[in-house]
Amino acid sequence: MNKNLKVGVIGCGYWGINLVRNFYNLGVLGVVSDLNKEAEKKVKKISKTIKFKLNYRELMKDNSLKAIVIATPAKSHFNLVEMALNHNKHVFVEKPLCLNLKEGKKLKNLSIKKNLKLMVGHLMLYHPGFIKMKKVIAEGLIGDIRYIYSNRLNLGKLRKDEDVLWSFAPHDISMILNLVESKITKIDAFGGSYVKKNIKDTSLTSLTFQNNIKAHIFVSWLHPYKDQRLVVVGAKGMIVFADVLEKNNKLLFYNHKVTWRDSFPIVTKAKGKKILFNFKKEPLKIECKSFVNWILKNEKPVSDVDEGIKVLEVLNKAKFKLAKC
Known part of the structure; x- marks a missing residue:
């Protein structure tokens, strides 16, 4: 340097x-x-x-x-x-x-x-696991993205001046925006305050995009165990990025199949296949x-200021919805 x-x-x-x-x-x-x-x-x-x-x-x-x-x-x-x-x-x-x-x-x-x-x-935009996830999605591994959801849950660290939305959700919002790259047409959010009045301890935010992809983000600091998970459901498969898991289990591809037989959907489950990346990079x-x-x-x-503004726009609209809860 x-x-x-x-x-x-x-x-x-x-x-x-x-x-x-x-x-x-x-x-x-x-x-x-x-x-x-x-x-x-x-x-x-x-x-x-x-x-x-x-x-x-x-x-x-x-x-x-x-x-x-x-x-x-x-x-x-x-x-x-x-x-x-x-x-x-x-x-x-x-x-x-x-x-x-x-x-x-x-x-x-x-x-x-x-x-x-x-x-x-x-x-999280710099995490080798997320970078690899985006790469294989772009290469068509799971087909077109249909739906995304994320969990960012833990017991603590509680804040007294900001909602859990502002503390936990920016990471997941940034990853979802980075994956979808489409205009948001609708934002809804609800949550609850249990430790301190008017400070949300849990929140669920749903996003609808112009290309019809939908996503939801569940965050809480009143949760019995730690979970950090981003799930992307595609037309041909699903990918789970779970940063809480060990090494090569952090990124898994599920090639589940849904077929129809006599007007009934038949689900064929597949084991998760490891997607390798350099997990040693911090x-x-x-x-x-x-x-x-x-x-x-x-x-x-x-994550320049333009990207920061896009995340801030989502946070502000979700905050407005939460205020009504």
Whole structure:
């Protein structure tokens, strides 16, 4: 990597520390910041040479930093991204881009005006399993896509300022939009608040596309076990991408058949066939490297600000529906 490029990371919490590790390993990490002094201990475990600041504004004013990586609570994204862009920094922000579509478009316009890169952390688009899934679908393995559904379920991590929709669903929305590549004509959503009033702990969002493909996304942080699963049903078969499973079982093809006999549908089940991919590649490393390459080589990543806006549009419409529940 280019030694002249230095990146600052704001937020060294549960997920942010992984970004610190990856940008350090890429050789572009300059400074990190967190409001919690205890975070410095985690940072120093990666390398004692990493500079740590309590005041993130110091990173904004640091002329040696060409880019800022933001891994803070979603409610702070808009202000921090706007501040970084106004300080002429390229920005990588964890999902979601922000919590308001109007503000998201304002950030996009600001990045264009400043001629700066603005990338959103939709991690699953960089997962080798998903990339392989999209490739074999494009090659016709399952025929035309008919239906897609996803589950992203766990017990925790609960948020007090954002619905589970905003915390869990961006990954699945981004994957589904990436697979379908068609205009959405209808969005419905419902859910329930059980821990804190007006904060949805579960939600089910349904999408209808112009090409008649339908999809639904079920997310919950009040679930007895962890499940992360994307199922694509096609005219000639089905593919399941289950990131919670071990290694070569993450991506399976099911060549089930449905035939008719005397006006009755007959189902012939098939065992899942493993679709191999390089599961040793870390998706986050690929994502971080994509941000660096965008700055250094102008190679646009799949999750640029335009893609982030598309996901934000779905989230905002689903949020409107959820508010009525």
